[in-house]
Amino acid sequence: MSEAVAAPARVALVGNPNSGKTALFNALTGSRQKVANYAGVTVERKEGHLTTASGRPISVLDLPGTYSLRARSPDEMVTRDAVLGQLAGEASPDVLVCVADATNLRLVLRLILELKAVGRPMVLALNMYDIAQRQGLRIDLEGLARELGCPIVTTVATRKRGIAELVAKVDDLASTGQLADQAAWSAPDAAKIRHAHREAQRILKAYVRPPERPDTFTGKVDAVLLHPVWGLVILFGLLFLMFQGVFTWATPAQDLIEQAFTALGGLVGQMLPNGLLKSFLIDGVISGVGSVLVFLPQILILFSFIILLEDFGYMARAAFLMDRIMGGAGLHGRAFIPLLSSFACAIPGIMATRVIDNKRDRLTTILVAPLMTCSARIPVYTLIISGFIPDRKVWAGLSLQGLVMFGLYAAGIVGALVVSLVIRKIFWRGAVEPFLMELPAYKTPDPENVARNILLRAKIFITRAGRIIFPLMIAVWVLSTFPHPPAGAAGPAIDYSFAGMLGHAVQPLLAPIGFNWQMTVALVPGFAAREVAVAALGTVYAIADTGADGATLATTLAQHWSLATGLSFLAWYVFAPQCASTIGVVRRETNSWLWPAVMLIYMTGLAYLAAFVVYQIASRLGG
């Protein structure tokens, strides 16, 4: 039988978190990777392909990191089920590659003992072997391989060392390896775990000699980064830098993308006659694609920060520093990263909640994530602020407009903390999850891996977000275009469309918060994505030129709206679930329509309440 036409051998990578598993996956498969979700769950499925020296095709599955097959989170369940060959829609792996950080073998030895019980052919990849050597850590490889009953390959994934040897071993096992008659794995109890630790300790003592020059760098860095005062100062400094990055460095690229799509729209406009097709292409397709891509620079910058900090080993420290502060509001320390991401966009933020083991903690985080001020709110905030808040300096040279912007951010954060506290105190009382987390040794991030992971995030954002936002943009276009205005109609066309009817219908409901019908009509397309409301307001007020800064529009709004209405609109936008994509992502991440519905209702309620209070107070005060 020719090897080339054989079905590829299936290899699964298993290992502790922070073992360099993903780096090894990248080194093995290069750019031949595919990212999707496992059937029925939202755990990311990373698969790659390679061909061995003998010509055997191999498919590699990068399983989520775990300390034990006794799974505690959806990610770890996928790992367990995949290893046991019980994952729906997934063929069982032919060979397991257990990836271990050579400098940190204790816990992985216990995992290896569990994996051995599963009875699949296995190779142990001792990764980061260069660091182990530098520390003077001696491992009796032959003895260890004999003891564990599986071949061992030493690797340095970031330098692609040992990869060929690893592939050769996998190739051997794929052709000769036999599956044990029966898998003997069962979830261990306390006694079994203790026993496994004693075994691991015995093996360590017999085959591993402690490092002559142990890592002192991590301890020294931690003395500063985990310092109760300096640690927090540095953390907030980093956050500040990150925001600066997301909001200022991304602007030129975003402007460029916007200009490119405007130019493209103009070009199409010149080539096509006026009519439905032209409107569909320009207002539906081109502006739809543009509205997705315009966030790409911010997403890239945000993920650059997150991935760099993650690879350096800082993210676990951030969770440590923030745990008590977040815990005060009933959130888990690990909720910090998802909530931080939500400042760029709630979609990657909600996707990042997977790092939280516990379902309740995860749901709370998902529910409050959209209250973080995402970048899509910025155009709306900028428009209203420039129209209604005077551009003058208050004390210490701070601009009033900047202060209002800051206040809106603060309102979102405070809102999120209060909501999570309410959820914790009222709905899920008592049950606080344990917080146990390894603080990995600091490592220099590998540029190639960082770049690859950033690009991967970008790709995921474009495909996933695009898949939801784009059809929604089309739907909104349909709603705002049909039916056509009657001949000789005076008002703007949108006024006669479904969106217009909807806006008029709900206007009485929104009158107590000071919204006129033009605003309610603009809210309909604004539901596709927050920033679309700016363009929609431009449409209803029949303003042709609404650039990104909306300078003309701001003036018009200032003439038509009272200050109270403007402020009320801002308050509405802090809380309102004006983003169908977020709702879509929540639906997928929670696998139920219940939570998106809960989110929709509570956020709308909160937005209405906030806008009502702001409007009533502001109009009493003579706004």
Added chain:
Amino acid sequence: MNDVFAPPRDVDAATPVMGVLAPLSSLSVGDRGVIVDVGAEAHGNEHGVGVEELQRRLLEFGFVEGARVEVLHEGAIRRDPIAVRLDDMRVALRRRDAQDVVVLLDTP
């Protein structure tokens, strides 16, 4: 650092011990010792997962009898959570989850 790879000691409640026993949750930065017991007692704190599961998780992370532990860092608010050196790793945990880890403190 020289005893990082030391074998587990045979310490249990029956052996007469010199020194002080204290729950890990009560230790301060710099305190070090050997874990002598990892229990599954309720201390009036509800753990979302139940005490048995908490015990298993602690054990899985390496909080086992015989492991050496030293408190390295404390959080800013109520000195919580704590970061400990556990044999040759660093682990962060909340004090409320560390009540059942009994440490035999080294005598200075």
